[in-house]
Amino acid sequence: MLDIEEKPAVEYLDGRAYRKVSPRIAHAVAQSNLCAIARGCVGDRGVVGTELHVYPGRVDGTDTVLVPDVAIVTWERVDAARRIGEEPRSPDVAIEVRSPSNDLHYRERKIERYLSTGTLLVLDVDPESRAIVAHDGDGVERFECGQRLRRASVPWLEFDVDEAFRDIDRATQYER
Numbered sequence: 001m002l003d004i005e006e007k008p009a010v011e012y013l014d015g016r017a018y019r020k021v022s023p024r025i026a027h028a029v030a031q032s033n034l035c036a037i038a039r040g041c042v043g044d045r046g047v048v049g050t051e052l053h054v055y056p057g058r059v060d061g062t063d064t065v066l067v068p069d070v071a072i073v074t075w076e077r078v079d080a081a082r083r084i085g086e087e088p089r090s091p092d093v094a095i096e097v098r099s100p101s102n103d104l105h106y107r108e109r110k111i112e113r114y115l116s117t118g119t120l121l122v123l124d125v126d127p128e129s130r131a132i133v134a135h136d137g138d139g140v141e142r143f144e145c146g147q148r149l150r151r152a153s154v155p156w157l158e159f160d161v162d163e164a165f166r167d168i169d170r171a172t173q174y175e176r
Contacts, residue, residue, distance in 0.1 A: 011065055011066050011067055011110075012063050012064055012065045012066075013064050013066070013106070013109060013110065013113065014064060015063055015064075018103070018106055020067065024099060024100070024172075025168075025171050025172055025174070026127040026128070026168045026171070026172055027069075027097050027098070027099045027127060029127075029165075029166075029167055029168045029171045030097045030125055030127045030164055030165060030168065031050060031069045031070060031095075031097050033163060033164050033165070033166055033167075034069070034070045034095050034097070034123075034125065034164050035048060035050055035070050037159045037163055037164065038070055038072050038093070038095070038157070040159075041156055041157045041158065041159065042072055042074075042156070042157075043156070044075075045074050045075065045076070045156065046072060046073050046074035046075050046076070046077070046078070046092065047072070047073050047075075048070065048071070048072050049070070049071050049073075050069060050070055050071075051067050051068075051069070052067070052068065052071040052073075052091070053065055053066075053067055054066050054067070054068065054071060054089065054090055054091055054094075055089050056089050056090040056113055056114060056117035056118075056119070057089060057090075057113070057116075057117045064113060066094075066110055066113070066114070068091065068094040068095055068096055068114075069095055069096055069097045069125075070093075070094075070095035070097075071091035071093065071094055071095070072091055072092050072093035072095075072157070073091045073092055074092050077091075077092055089117060089118070090114060090117040090118040090119045091114075091119055092119065092120050092121070092154065093119065093120060093121045093122070093123070093154055093157060094114045094119050094121075094122045094123070095122075095123045095125060096110065096111070096122065096123070096124055096125065097125045097127065098124070098125060098126045098127065098128070100128070107124065111124065111135050115135060115136070115137070120136060120137075120153045120154050121134060121135070121136045121151055121153050121154045121157065122134075122135040122136070123135075123149075125164060127165060127168055129144075130144065130145045130161070130165045131143065131144045131145075131161075132149060132161055132164060134149065134151050136151055136153040136154075137153060138151070138152060138153060143161045144161060145161050145162045145165065146161070146162065147160075147161050148160050148161070149161055
């Protein structure tokens with residue numbers, strides 16, 4: 001089930017609550033850039049959303065509610081789920097933008113959960129180092145500025161890494 005709601009204060013992984021990090025401007029700019037990039041790449045294949053609530057499965061009957069910074073859900077995934085009377089539970093692509101106070105162990109568990117429940121590609125975006133780590137069924141690959149991100153798991157999502165971090169330096173000059 002996918003859901004657009006107000007931004008929650010928490011996410012749940014296997015029934016345990018995790019506070020959502022209050023992002024700084026670098027996070028917000030990267031998230032906005034990645035949403036625009038995703039929208040341009042997805043074309044008419046599906047929908048792109050920010051802070052889209054996803055419900056990627058349960059362990060021991062406990063709830064999991066994750067809120068990726070940017071999610072891509074293809075119409076093909078929506079149609080397949082509806083044929084069996086359900087809603088999509090995991091996005092095709094989940095993009096998570098790091099904030100300085102992120103819990104890296106929790107981030108690793110989220111990435112693992114996305115991939116184990118059908119997400120094709122998870123992008124772990126670090127505005128501080130200006131790098132994107134791609135996780136998919138073929139493994140893990142780090143992309144840095146000056147490189148072009150492309151993975152066989154989602155061949156239509158291809159972009160220059162620099163685009164994800166455009167205007168961050170300028171925007172952070174005004175951060176308190």
